Amino acid sequence: MAYINQYTSKLDRLNFRDMFGGDFFLTWEKSRDELLAVFTVADALRWLRENNVSVRIFDSGLGISLFRDNSTRTRFSFGSACNLLGLEVQDLDEGKSQIAHGETVRETANMISFMADVIGIRDDMYIGKGNAYMREVARAVREGCADGNLEQCPTLVNLQCDIDHPTQTMADMNHIIHCFGGIDKLRGKKIAMTWAYSPSYGKPLSVPQGVIGLMTRFGMEVHLAHPEGYEVMPEIEKLAQKNAAEGGGKFIRSNSMKDAFMDADIVYPKSWAPFAAMEKRTELYGEGDFDGIKKLEKELLAQNAGFRDWECTEKLMKSTRDGNALYLHCLPADISGVSCKEGEVEASVFERYRVPLYRQASHKPYVIAAMIFLSKIKCPQETLSNIISRGLPRCFR
């Protein structure tokens, strides 16, 4: 009981009452207090599980997942989070459904939600589409609930869209907080969110956008670096600028990986596609112009090939703070000489950071569980205390 206080007393100082009944689309729609509530509940759930206390709050209920792109870690993180809280995952496999029969989003959303407590969606392939789709689903189930057809309103959790990847960046952020010993220690720290070369092309922009949108809020100096032509969405850059101004941090853009890495405390080198090209691809896709898409891909690969030197090398790592910056990646990384000939990171760098990288990933199930918990539970402090009192073991012996 004593120990759960370390989490509940933190929550007592935060205002997160609007999260109850809410969705999680974009980190920048949440207040600083709300984000801190997610980190705190994530840590509390982890601590409870580590101490063999079951945090199962649902005796029945479904967690619906819809993945419009391949996924291992987010799929398993969502599945783990749901299972931890007592929800059974049911995947909406669009291939096995009748959705092709001209069913509307509103209808499908309601039809699958009669006993759903959460819906997690990954839809990151086309600019302007993924986030919009999620909001349409959320609106539909909210209506279904208001109409009395759904007995509970499923929470929507954005598992990666065209704009943000909040479960990833919140896990990244919680990792940083733990590595640096608290959120207050991050003030003035420099993080380099940089492009890196990968032989594949067309990776989503949601991670770099999510990082500059989130990490500029905690007084850090966020340095976004990429080759010319690899711009992210202009509105997210503006947002990062504004966040930094308000939060006492900095947001810097450059076309130099070297400048970004210089004296950085944290580095996040990662490939992504140019926003303008992704926008064009979305258009071509909308027009059904598959020849155009193939042509675009070719051009992009040629452009891409010009930036093979954007690699996170040992030499670059030496230029960071004490040669010892925290290396981040959302995984899987394109490791030079391992998963590809030339990639995002030198094998020795990656290898040295393997343990913290896995640690970084380990936060995601708890972050997702916390998002669900805060949307479903009106008085989280009270429920956390009740969980302790209940004393149900996760593993009975």
Added chain:
Amino acid sequence: MAYINQYTSKLDRLNFRDMFGGDFFLTWEKSRDELLAVFTVADALRWLRENNVSVRIFDSGLGISLFRDNSTRTRFSFGSACNLLGLEVQDLDEGKSQIAHGETVRETANMISFMADVIGIRDDMYIGKGNAYMREVARAVREGCADGNLEQCPTLVNLQCDIDHPTQTMADMNHIIHCFGGIDKLRGKKIAMTWAYSPSYGKPLSVPQGVIGLMTRFGMEVHLAHPEGYEVMPEIEKLAQKNAAEGGGKFIRSNSMKDAFMDADIVYPKSWAPFAAMEKRTELYGEGDFDGIKKLEKELLAQNAGFRDWECTEKLMKSTRDGNALYLHCLPADISGVSCKEGEVEASVFERYRVPLYRQASHKPYVIAAMIFLSKIKCPQETLSNIISRGLPRCFR
């Protein structure tokens, strides 16, 4: 406790003892009391869930699903029902199994059932096949149980076959009962089960057959209307005739949508394939005559195209009782100008009935759960009381 009595006292007046240990293949194999028991238990489970009482009766156990046709709402309804009662769904994906290796139905049925409490099957594509297959599975697990190899006999629930779609029509029926304020209020009410045009062809006959087989038992006037050539199975028509005679209702057939809609209290306009054509398709399929199947499809589409005026329009709706009949559909509907150019229903009609349509669908998970409950629980009234006494919350707070 007081409130659960509204359900248990209803059950006290019904004789449904033969449902214990039984399967659910066709509504007309069940007595009127047994059907009422399903509605009552479905309502009780819903009421309990709405009041945050867990109705989980299984601490472990599997619900096996086998879908031989695409499905969204029935898949999720079955999944929700199993989860509500504490069973984990395991899908038998025939593609991932060794069934192709010449395994018999009897063997597969036993191999998957060692810890299965329910098996739900959709098999609606070929006349004479689906229901027969379900009975073969049910027979096999009953034998396996008698032989001592299965420690519990899984209940078979028909999730749609070539003959009936009992989970759909029982949900439809419970919706009507609630809309009209009780089963006694249905006496003398007119329901129009009519064919409607859809640009696709070959939709199963199980819904119209299930509707005329079920709804003729409650003193209603059931009007079946379709273009010439779109007859349903003759034995189901005879059954409907007999039901109506016994139950004090009427069963009328016509080839006029207009006549059917005139003064109707309830309308259910929906596309289906001609029985004779489906029978022919089954034969051709049996002979492996795929050219024959293609030719048949062409003929059917040409025939179909002659009946574009079978559409549920505002004008037709005006001719119903007070211009205000309850519009039903099993969904997804082919909505003119929305999901297709010309379809089963005018967009404005569909839109006006969206909320009750979703309500109609919301009954299905509870109806399925009630079917399982009544097969597994010997004294449902006692168990419902025990569930109240146990006082386990669905969501712990």
Added chain:
Amino acid sequence: MAYINQYTSKLDRLNFRDMFGGDFFLTWEKSRDELLAVFTVADALRWLRENNVSVRIFDSGLGISLFRDNSTRTRFSFGSACNLLGLEVQDLDEGKSQIAHGETVRETANMISFMADVIGIRDDMYIGKGNAYMREVARAVREGCADGNLEQCPTLVNLQCDIDHPTQTMADMNHIIHCFGGIDKLRGKKIAMTWAYSPSYGKPLSVPQGVIGLMTRFGMEVHLAHPEGYEVMPEIEKLAQKNAAEGGGKFIRSNSMKDAFMDADIVYPKSWAPFAAMEKRTELYGEGDFDGIKKLEKELLAQNAGFRDWECTEKLMKSTRDGNALYLHCLPADISGVSCKEGEVEASVFERYRVPLYRQASHKPYVIAAMIFLSKIKCPQETLSNIISRGLPRCFR
């Protein structure tokens, strides 16, 4: 309470302390006591379930499955075992994951395991690959656990590899023990593990290898018979030889089905591919030589066709002990005139043994559950007693 003693007192006499925290790769890596502990716990779990006592020890947690070959019965057995203990199965579908993106085994294994208590893998297609892959996964999660990234180390259960099929042969063995009235009654009994003709080719060697590796340890006379050219791995033959010498039994090899069946107490006739050919196929596959693979298949089918007379006939069955040997098969069998023209077994023989064959299969879920239980629970006797005291019903009434 009295009755659980029949199991706990057996366990008291066995030394299986090294199973706690361990994996299950090959039966011959386990001591005789450890194997007996698996049988005993399997029987205890079955007895508890039969008496409606829930043996759910996990309130949350995942069981990860990875099937690199089609599977019905092992998939459902693993799913049933996990569900019985309270774990939710999450299938790692390599097609839906990002594994193709050059991710390492070490990384994937950790990424899916943050809340995994068990990982079950089937990987039986290529000689030298499957078992090696499982060990790589097990090593990776053990490291992840040591590094503090995984809060529990998932147990690895071999669901069939290129070498052994321990969940199958342990289920077979428990079946024999029950049929013969105890493990002591097996001393001196003759079991014929023989090749049998099947029109398909290329079935895994793991069953015959697993059988001769396991059953030679209990004082039985194990007779391995196959046509020339259908040798199993030489190291497993050596192992069987050694086991027999140590355990007071016999291991005999011949090329005569007749000799093997003569006076046998148990027969296990089953098709498999020649080891040397499988090794060659693995090489060709490694070289990407698909023409070579096709050519090899052709040769193997021609070779195979020469041994159509290796069939388990009524006549052969008559030659067994009292004409009444126990017939075993891992299923599905190739039944002559049923699933193929000419196959492994005459239809009348198979039909006569259908009930015991299904019984044989029924042991697998419990054997898998026992393997997990013994790896997760430090004091199984105490936990079994606590399960009785807890008195949670599997089905609440």
